[in-house]
Amino acid sequence: MGIGRLRDRGWMLYLSLYGLALIPYLFLPFGPLLNVYFLLLAWSGPVLMMGRLVLVRPAGSGPLWLLSGNVTGSAAGILVLILLGRPTPGPQDVCYLVGSLCGITGTAGLVRRRVRDRDRESLLDALVISVGFALLCWIFLIKPAQAGAGSLAAAIVLISYPVFDLFVLALLVRLLLGGGLHNPSMRLIAAGQLSMLGTDCVFAFVPPGLAADPTVFHVMTGLSLSVFGLFGAGALHPGFGSLAIESSKERHELPWVRTPLLCAAAATGPALLVAEAWQQRSRVPDAVAIAGGCVVVFSLVVVRMQSLVGRINSQSVQLSGQAEELRVLATRDWLTGLVNRRTWNGVLADSLEHAGRTQLPTTLAIIDLDFFKRYNDSRGHQAGDRLLKEAAAAWTEQIRQIDVLARYGGEEFIVLLPGSDQSAAEVIVRRLRAATPDGQTFSAGIAMWDGRETADQLVARADEALYRAKEAGRDRSVVAGTPCPDAAVNARPGAEVPTDLLT
16 A cells, blocks of 8 residues: 555544454453553544644644644543542543633634535524524533532533533534535544534433443443544544635535434424423423523524525526526627527517508618628728627617617628618618718618518518629618619719629
């Protein structure tokens, strides 16, 4: 195995060896050997985390140092407990509580850096789940700890552990719902924090008499050792160096995680109410706490739904705007903004149908800019595009609102003139010629609908007239069937008749 591959897979090797090392621990008798073995396993996690931080020096390593302080505080508390053997509250609790504060602060820092989306919905979901867990903590951990403490100091210490665990759980849920657990190193460290939370719950729930049993004690302390192994594996993983960097992957919705957690949180209060009523013969000692928790959870759910409705409305407005943009893109020419050829076909068919019912004259003209290829070759394609846009804008100002100007293809345009006969169409085409920008000219073919022909036949007649206008010297209009009689009107004064007919 190469050095690079060993570096990439080192965390797996460490975690496997750590798991194997836990097996003999379960069978060691009480005594100094058990204590030394426990400390060696426990301190491997903090040493690996701090060593990796010194060697890798990742960007934004502040939260990672705090997380190493979390696991170091736990290991130091165990060492103090073994050396001094003081009951709670004692010096070991100082180490535990300082480590817990470091864990909360470090995890909060990672949430702030790794979760890209500051979406309100995920935050509300994390609060709902946390409040549901807080209700369980109050009834099963905090309240019993307060009642069983011999002094105020002991009560404060014993209450602090589940409260700190609650903060850690809320932050981990925020990471999960915010998509901040993509990094495998982050998942290993999050699993270590959850294992620490589970350890605290086990030590709180197991009666002291049962915990004194060697088998139960070894299983409980073995569970606590898994915390250090998971932290150490997370530190060895190659992704450890990028933990404090914002997650680069897109956040994915996790309904298979989010929905069950929310349902469980919402059902916590009613379930506790039923459980206490059944155990206490319809008396509910914690009715106030349960009712308060339910009110908070249900209020957060209502706010969450309101936020979701607002988000849907906002997305609906955004989608409507995007649909309008797509409609414009589908019906308009991308360069000039005029009606494109596909839309033109439908407009012409509808207009002819309307003209047939109302018996109103309808005329169209096909316009072709003269020598556009020569213009493009001599001045560049950007200048050619600019000419097309400026011509479209100038011609649009010269027609009526009911008229339709479309880009027919390349330098060809076509204009529909509803209610205009041949003479009126010629006048409008003269106005368009006079408005053509940059001193350019165009040739035009005009055709008036005879009331019977199809749209394709009408366009074909106009196209034939355009061809004759170009053959006759360009810079002129030709009416379908016969050339315009007044060449002086149709041609610009002093315009030369070109010898070539290239477009």
